[in-house]
Amino acid sequence: MLINKYLPIWWLCVGLASASVTAPTLRQKFDSTQNQANQAKPQANQAETRANEAKPQANQAKPQANQAKPHQVSVKQEKPRPINFNASGHVNSHVVHVQLTQSKLADFTHRGGLHVDRVELRSEPNDRNAFFIHNPTDPSYPLWAAARASVAQVWPRPRYESRRQQQHRPRMARRTLRIAPQLRLRLDGSAETDSVCQLAAARFARRAFADVAAISDSLEDAEAARAPSGLAIDSLLISVRNGTFLRYPHLDMREDYEVTVNATGITLTAQENWGVLRGLETIAQLIFVSRTRPDRLLIHENRIEDRPAYKHRGFMMDTARHFIQKSTLLENLEAMAMNKMNVFHWHMVDDQSFPYLSKKFPQFVQKSAFPGGRYYYTAEDIAEIVEFARQRGIRVVPEFDTPDHTHSWGHAAPDLVSWCSQAGLAYSGPLDPTRPGTFQFLAELYSELAELFPDSSVHLGMDEVSLDCWRLNASVSNFMRENKMTTHEQLVVYFANRLSGIVENLPVRRSVVVWEDILDKDSSLYPLNLPKDAIVQVWITRDSAKLDRWRQRYRLIRSEDWYLDHRGYGADWVKRYRFHPGPDDLGGEACLWTEFQSDNTVMPRAWPSTSAVAERLWSGEAATEPVEAAPRIEEQNCRMMIRGIRVGVAGGPSMCQTPLLPRLPDWQRPPDTASKDRSLGSEVLMSFSPGSSGQCWFYKWACIAMFTVYTLSKLLTRKQQQQPHLYNRQRLSQLLGLLRRGPVWLWMKLLTLNEGVLLLLLLAAYLLGWIVTQLLVI
Numbered sequence: 001m002l003i004n005k006y007l008p009i010w011w012l013c014v015g016l017a018s019a020s021v022t023a024p025t026l027r028q029k030f031d032s033t034q035n036q037a038n039q040a041k042p043q044a045n046q047a048e049t050r051a052n053e054a055k056p057q058a059n060q061a062k063p064q065a066n067q068a069k070p071h072q073v074s075v076k077q078e079k080p081r082p083i084n085f086n087a088s089g090h091v092n093s094h095v096v097h098v099q100l101t102q103s104k105l106a107d108f109t110h111r112g113g114l115h116v117d118r119v120e121l122r123s124e125p126n127d128r129n130a131f132f133i134h135n136p137t138d139p140s141y142p143l144w145a146a147a148r149a150s151v152a153q154v155w156p157r158p159r160y161e162s163r164r165q166q167q168h169r170p171r172m173a174r175r176t177l178r179i180a181p182q183l184r185l186r187l188d189g190s191a192e193t194d195s196v197c198q199l200a201a202a203r204f205a206r207r208a209f210a211d212v213a214a215i216s217d218s219l220e221d222a223e224a225a226r227a228p229s230g231l232a233i234d235s236l237l238i239s240v241r242n243g244t245f246l247r248y249p250h251l252d253m254r255e256d257y258e259v260t261v262n263a264t265g266i267t268l269t270a271q272e273n274w275g276v277l278r279g280l281e282t283i284a285q286l287i288f289v290s291r292t293r294p295d296r297l298l299i300h301e302n303r304i305e306d307r308p309a310y311k312h313r314g315f316m317m318d319t320a321r322h323f324i325q326k327s328t329l330l331e332n333l334e335a336m337a338m339n340k341m342n343v344f345h346w347h348m349v350d351d352q353s354f355p356y357l358s359k360k361f362p363q364f365v366q367k368s369a370f371p372g373g374r375y376y377y378t379a380e381d382i383a384e385i386v387e388f389a390r391q392r393g394i395r396v397v398p399e400f401d402t403p404d405h406t407h408s409w410g411h412a413a414p415d416l417v418s419w420c421s422q423a424g425l426a427y428s429g430p431l432d433p434t435r436p437g438t439f440q441f442l443a444e445l446y447s448e449l450a451e452l453f454p455d456s457s458v459h460l461g462m463d464e465v466s467l468d469c470w471r472l473n474a475s476v477s478n479f480m481r482e483n484k485m486t487t488h489e490q491l492v493v494y495f496a497n498r499l500s501g502i503v504e505n506l507p508v509r510r511s512v513v514v515w516e517d518i519l520d521k522d523s524s525l526y527p528l529n530l531p532k533d534a535i536v537q538v539w540i541t542r543d544s545a546k547l548d549r550w551r552q553r554y555r556l557i558r559s560e561d562w563y564l565d566h567r568g569y570g571a572d573w574v575k576r577y578r579f580h581p582g583p584d585d586l587g588g589e590a591c592l593w594t595e596f597q598s599d600n601t602v603m604p605r606a607w608p609s610t611s612a613v614a615e616r617l618w619s620g621e622a623a624t625e626p627v628e629a630a631p632r633i634e635e636q637n638c639r640m641m642i643r644g645i646r647v648g649v650a651g652g653p654s655m656c657q658t659p660l661l662p663r664l665p666d667w668q669r670p671p672d673t674a675s676k677d678r679s680l681g682s683e684v685l686m687s688f689s690p691g692s693s694g695q696c697w698f699y700k701w702a703c704i705a706m707f708t709v710y711t712l713s714k715l716l717t718r719k720q721q722q723q724p725h726l727y728n729r730q731r732l733s734q735l736l737g738l739l740r741r742g743p744v745w746l747w748m749k750l751l752t753l754n755e756g757v758l759l760l761l762l763l764a765a766y767l768l769g770w771i772v773t774q775l776l777v778i
Contacts, residue, residue, distance in 0.1 A: 146571075146651030147630035151214045152288040152299070155636040156340055156615035157623040158306035176224035177263060179287065179297040180232035190243035196273040197238065199391050204280045209297060213639040214288035215657050216298070225293035233299065235265035236283070238276055245272045248454050249342060249393045256307035259283060261299055277393040278340050282306065285639065309620025312535075312557050312587030314343030314397075315610060317602070320350035320408075321594040323375040328599050330388050335607050335645050337392035339614035339636070344389055345459060345589055347399045348377070351407035360444055367412040382452045397513065398453050400445070401461030403430040403495050416441060418476060420469040429469025433495045434479040443502045450506050457535065460499055463515035465492050489521040497529045504531060513557075516541055519550060530554070535586060539563070551584055558588040562613050564606050565593045571651045573612035573633065574626045580616065588617055604648035608637040611650075 154161070185205055191197040216222075242254070254271040257279035268279040286299050315336055317324065333344060348356055354368035355376040369376045386396050410417040410428040418432040432438055446458065467488040470476045476491070485491055500512045513535045522528040536554045541547060550556060561579035581588045590613040592606050611633055615623055623629060630651050638656035640647045 146649075146654035147634055149214075149634035149638055149654070149656070150631040151216045151218075151635070152286050153632045153635055154282050154285050154304070155611060155632050155639075156618035157629075157632070158282065158304045159619070159622050160303075160305040162303040163300050175263075175301040176218075176221045177261065177299055177301055178224055178227045178232040179299055180234035183234060183236055185236045186238065188237060188239040189241070191238050191240040191273065191276060194240070194245075194273045196391060196393070197240065197276050200277050200280050201238065204284060207643070208280075208284045208287060211284060211639065211643050212287055212289055212297065213642045213656070214635060215294070216288055216290050218290075221288075221290045221298055222292040224298055225290040225296045233261075233263070233265055236268070237265065238268045238280075240270055240273055240276060242271050245274075248390055249274060249395050250456060251311055251395075253342075253393070255340075255342070255393070257282070257304075258306075259286075259302070259304040261286065261302045263301075266299070274342075274393045277337070278306070281338060281340065285636075308340070308618045309622075310581065310585070310587035310617045312343055312589070313341045313614060313617040314345050314557065314587065314589035315341055315606070316345035316347055316399075316559075316589050316591040318347045318350065318592060318594040319355060319377075320348065320353050322598045323353065323355055323370055324594070324602060325599050326377070326381050326385065328602065329385055331603060331645055332606065333385070333389050333392060333394055334643065335603070335610075335640055335647075336394055336614075338640060338643065338645075339611050340618050341610075341614050342394055343587075343589065344394050344396045345399060345591075346396060347401065347459075347593075349400050349408065350405045354408045354412065358445065358448060360448055361412070361441075364409070364412040368408040379452060386453065395455045395457075396453055397455050397457050397459055398449055399459035399461060399513075400449070401459075401463065402442070402499065403433065403462075403492070404465040405461065405463075406431050413441070418469050418473045420472040422472060427469070429473070430465055431495070432473075432476070433491060433498070434475050439498055439502065442499060446503055446510075447506060450508060450510065456509075457511040457513050458503055459513040459537075460496070460503070461515060462492070462496055462518040463539075464517060467492075485526065487523075490523060490526040492518065492521050493523070493526045493528050500530055500534070511535065513537060515539065516550075519554075537589065539591070547582070551582075555586045556582070557586050558582075559591050562588060562590040563593070564590055564609055565595070565597060567605070567609070573609045573650060576609060577612040577616060577626050577629060588613065603646040607640060607645065607647045608633055608650045609648070611636055 185201050187197055187201060245253075253274045255274045255278050257268060257270040257275035259279055259282055260267040266283060268276065268283065270276045270279055282304060286302065287297055288299070289296065290298060315332070317329065317332060319329075336342075336344065353370050353375070354364045355370070357365045357376050357378045359379065365376045389396050406417060407428055409431070410419075414428075415435065416431055416438055417428040418430060419426060420429055421427075449458065470488050470491065480486075480488070480491060483494070485494070496514070496518050503510050503512055511533050512531055514530070514537070516536055516538045517540075518528065518530075519536060534554050535557060536550060537557050537559060538547065538550075539559045542560060547556065558579075558581040562576055576590070590606070590610045592602060594602065597605055612629070615629065633650050634654060637647050637650045641656055
């Protein structure tokens with residue numbers, strides 16, 4: 001405390017001493033530069049005169065050049081057209097010209113002196129979206145480029161943010177605050193004893209300072225970075241109002257939170273522990289650094305009140321067409337948490353493979369999984385994934401698609417599927433609903449899954465049921481006649497009613513989720529009797545009248561425009577950003593099918609495109625314009641890359657400015673630190689030093705050595721002038737020449753230590769200098 005109290009006086013003394021030493025040298029350099037500039041003025045005036053004399057000749061040569069090249073056609077610049085949206089929110093005009101203010105244009109211009117007069121987002125009929133800026137040297141040729149990444153902007157956009165409101169009022173002050181090198185994170189109330197809050201605080205303390213992705217060029221931010229550490233924010237208080245919450249995330253969990261940042265500290269308040277997860281992610285995104293002092297963390301004074309627009313914000317991953325490693329699934333969960341998504345829909349099995357090691361039916365892995373390796377998931381793998389997701393407020397909903405998409409099941413249990421023969425060739429079809437053993441097997445399988453997946457929902461599939469094999473199967477035809485069924489669609493409804501009844505009668509009841517295909521097979525003779533709380537996932541239908549009719553009976557989640565494997569050229573996130581679920585829908589899901597994706601490609605294909613889906617489901621109508629979202633999604637893409645997530649390209653040509661190097665991601669840590677509960681207490685002390693955040697320790701020790709050498713050279717020079725007869729002049733001159741080499745003051749700027757340590761180093765350097773001078777005495 002004494003060091004911080006007297007630091008201003010100490011720095012004033014050091015500054016005056018430095019100024020007295022360097023002022024004469026700087027004056028000489030300034031005078032010499034001024035003389036050179038005065039000597040160069042006449043030459044510049046002569047060159048300007050010659051250029052003015054050459055202008056008429058150039059104007060006379062232009063018509064001759066145009067006559068000599070008649071095949072060249074001049075391009076007329078197209079005038080900007082206004083944005084024209086139709087009722088569904090899509091753009092009618094093929095080219096959208098976006099008129100931006102000067103402040104918005106700054107977000108799209110990159111360094112390099114490029115002059116920009118208009119930024120455009122082009123949308124072509126084949127869903128090709130791309131940002132471009134006009135090349136000033138050739139207006140007819142658009143320069144494709146991504147928006148320049150924003151600085152410390154939250155993704156998904158919060159419902160209310162005081163700093164965003166102040167940006168529209170230039171007279172209001174927007175303060176930038178410095179974060180102390182040591183930030184005390186304290187859990188209050190029920191958060192103190194909750195494992196989710198404790199683990200979230202530990203992750204935040206471990207990586208919040210290391211994951212900084214935003215660099216500010218603002219002069220105000222640079223000034224704030226020079227503030228002494230005694231005036232910096234040194235506390236983060238987390239409190240939860242509701243003291244009773246469930247161990248696992250659920251559909252009706254509270255994820256709203258409030259964040260306040262001012263000179264007294266940072267405060268995070270949430271109704272439940274799940275809101276703490278979302279709030280800590282927001283705080284991590286608010287931290288940034290200044291380009292002048294990348295070793296000091298900054299944050300804007302702000303107040304955020306946020307809540308999700310939809311309860312169900314999901315991501316579906318297909319692990320059957322290509323096997324996806326457990327580490328990739330954990331990596332995807334981390335990306336979901338960064339984007340505040342809360343449902344992982346795990347499409348585990350399909351026609352191609354059955355990658356689940358069942359305790360009751362182990363033969364399925366031996367005969368139905370991909371051969372040649374361990375291409376399946378054990379109960380321990382699933383438990384680790386579920387726990388990893390729980391710590392991040394993400395539900396895991398399994399899907400074992402039935403009655404079709406079960407070709408792989410027939411390899412291990414031929415009696416489960418229906419068999420058909422055509423042209424002398426036998427092949428398998430959907431599950432056989434005529435055999436009682438089929439439903440007995442499903443009852444045992446879903447009972448086992450209920451023990452592994454604690455979520456209250458389970459996905460039954462029911463999509464794309466092929467009826468050709470059932471039509472050719474004699475036992476199926478006989479069963480239909482006995483039960484007075486006239487169409488095979490009624491047999492699908494019969495299967496759905498039987499399976500949903502099995503799920504309802506589990507020891508712990510589960511809600512049913514189905515694809516929309518089953519609703520089209522409903523009939524008066526065999527009505528569909530799904531539970532009242534059933535959820536229907538829409539992926540084809542766009543008829544608003546049909547959707548309204550379905551909403552009267554079921555809850556809907558939407559996926560029509562969010563199939564990630566359907567991707568074209570350009571910024572594909574723009575198309576996904578413009579799709580809006582209905583206000584009465586439960587939410588939506590981004591779906592990634594892996595027929596043409598593998599473990600190496602799923603992450604770049606999914607992200608950052610899924611980030612657009614995440615903001616649409618979290619922010620709702622609070623964020624609707626792709627042009628406004630473009631700089632923020634570029635920054636979010638850089639954040640995920642720094643955290644170790646394999647991301648793709650967001651908006652086009654660009655480059656992330658990463659001040660710090662990535663560290664070991666959470667999903668590559670040992671299980672005891674990545675997934676298991678550990679009691680951490682009510683306080684966590686976060687220490688920030690650039691060395692621990694990825695910068696090399698070599699620079700720090702090199703700076704310390706150069707600082708000592710600089711002080712030693714000054715001391716030896718002064719001693720030589722005062723007592724020259726006591727020193728060996730030859731040895732002293734050699735030492736001074738060695739010490740004075742190199743730009744010492746540049747090395748001093750790299751010194752990344754606080755003021756207290758600098759003061760101790762100064763005293764130690766003088767002590768070392770005194771010892772060396774005594775050794776040089778004859």
